Amino acid sequence: MLVPDGNTFLVHPMAFDGPCKPTTISFMISGIIIAPDSPEAWKGRNQGRWLIFKDVDGLSVDGTGMIDGRGKGWWDIICAKHGHLPGCVKLAPTVLSFLQCNKVSLSNILVVDSPQTHILITGCNNVVIRYLSVKSPETSPNTDGIHISSSHGVFIRNTNIGSGDDCVSIGDHTSDIYITDVDCGPGHGVSIGSLGKSGNEVKVDNINVIRVRFNKTTNGVRIKTWQVGRGHVRGVLYEDINFMDVKNPIIIDQYYCNVRGACESTKTGVQISDVRYAGIFGTSKSKVAINLNCSQAVPCTDILLDTILLAPSTPGKEVISSCNNAYGSSAGIVEPESCFLE
Numbered sequence: 001m002l003v004p005d006g007n008t009f010l011v012h013p014m015a016f017d018g019p020c021k022p023t024t025i026s027f028m029i030s031g032i033i034i035a036p037d038s039p040e041a042w043k044g045r046n047q048g049r050w051l052i053f054k055d056v057d058g059l060s061v062d063g064t065g066m067i068d069g070r071g072k073g074w075w076d077i078i079c080a081k082h083g084h085l086p087g088c089v090k091l092a093p094t095v096l097s098f099l100q101c102n103k104v105s106l107s108n109i110l111v112v113d114s115p116q117t118h119i120l121i122t123g124c125n126n127v128v129i130r131y132l133s134v135k136s137p138e139t140s141p142n143t144d145g146i147h148i149s150s151s152h153g154v155f156i157r158n159t160n161i162g163s164g165d166d167c168v169s170i171g172d173h174t175s176d177i178y179i180t181d182v183d184c185g186p187g188h189g190v191s192i193g194s195l196g197k198s199g200n201e202v203k204v205d206n207i208n209v210i211r212v213r214f215n216k217t218t219n220g221v222r223i224k225t226w227q228v229g230r231g232h233v234r235g236v237l238y239e240d241i242n243f244m245d246v247k248n249p250i251i252i253d254q255y256y257c258n259v260r261g262a263c264e265s266t267k268t269g270v271q272i273s274d275v276r277y278a279g280i281f282g283t284s285k286s287k288v289a290i291n292l293n294c295s296q297a298v299p300c301t302d303i304l305l306d307t308i309l310l311a312p313s314t315p316g317k318e319v320i321s322s323c324n325n326a327y328g329s330s331a332g333i334v335e336p337e338s339c340f341l342e
């Protein structure tokens with residue numbers, strides 16, 4: 001399938017449903033695809049999606065073209081930002097959804113101004129995303145770059161993401177995720193979570209974030225879980241990370257809640273273990289550059305801080321590390337000095 005160069009195509013909400021007979025399917029985008037500019041076009045349809053690929057195996061989406069979600073009409077009425085508006089919307093379309101697709105490759109295209117999440121990967125195995133660009137304003141609400149859930153074997157590399165929410169967010173039931181050579185900013189950083197909101201059994205294993213640069217993001221590498229959650233996040237590697245003026249460079253928040261502090265403390269917690277931070281450099285905009293705020297019910301274990309140099313963004317200010325129920329060790333230079341429980 002080819003979207004030819006030199007043209008702009010207005011495309012209404014659309015699903016490409018498999019299974020398909022060929023073992024590989026090529027979707028080339030050379031031109032520009034734009035979304036309807038008004039939420040009206042979604043009347044009677046799933047408001048959470050625009051372009052969908054479902055049950056398509058061996059799919060390759062490639063090209064020098066662009067997909068424009070024209071999200072502004074949605075950002076202006078979304079409850080997250082405009083709760084006082086009668087008829088505000090909770091849900092807005094994701095530009096590209098890959099649902100139950102195996103062996104997907106997504107390369108080169110530019111995706112801009114999504115009404116909500118830009119790219120969603122759910123129920124997929126073996127996905128490679130490379131040389132992709134995602135761009136939305138810093139102020140656009142809930143516009144995650146790439147969200148992954150219930151998927152195994154996802155590789156994101158040589159990709160540039162700037163948006164109003166997480167550059168990449170990793171949800172539940174995920175394993176073997178590799179995010180390498182990525183530029184993130186503006187945005188909320190690379191997040192695992194939030195997890196365990198409904199008291200469910202979380203299962204997240206082997207997440208790798210390597211050679212990622214964060215520029216002026218509100219978080220850097222973050223793990224966030226709800227106190228009512230159970231299960232585990234195990235085997236996380238953050239390596240060769242650079243922070244430029246980032247608000248919370250390293251953060252584990254096991255007290256995540258709609259309203260900070262408003263969630264009751266519980267006897268449950270998601271167990272976070274085997275998390276390695278190695279080769280981390282740059283500047284922190286806030287005082288607490290390393291914040292390991294772990295569950296009082298199920299502490300974090302086996303956390304390693306290895307070769308870390310974080311300085312304040314504004315010279316002369318102070319940066320510190322803060323530990324709550326965090327067990328682990330450090331190696332090499334670690335600045336600010338680590339604070340593990342013995």
Ligand SMILES: *[C@@H]1O[C@H](CO)[C@@H](O)[C@H](O)[C@H]1NC(C)=O
Binds near residue numbers: 185215216
């Ligand atoms: C960081 O982002 C700012 C815009 O917010 C940009 O001007 C600057 O070039 C970026 N720096 C790097 C090193 O990418």
Ligand SMILES: *[C@@H]1O[C@H](CO)[C@@H](O)[C@H](O)[C@H]1NC(C)=O
Binds near residue numbers: 255
């Ligand atoms: C840890 O989380 C608790 C509960 O939300 C909060 O009160 C506290 O300020 C957090 N600690 C840090 C250092 O952020």
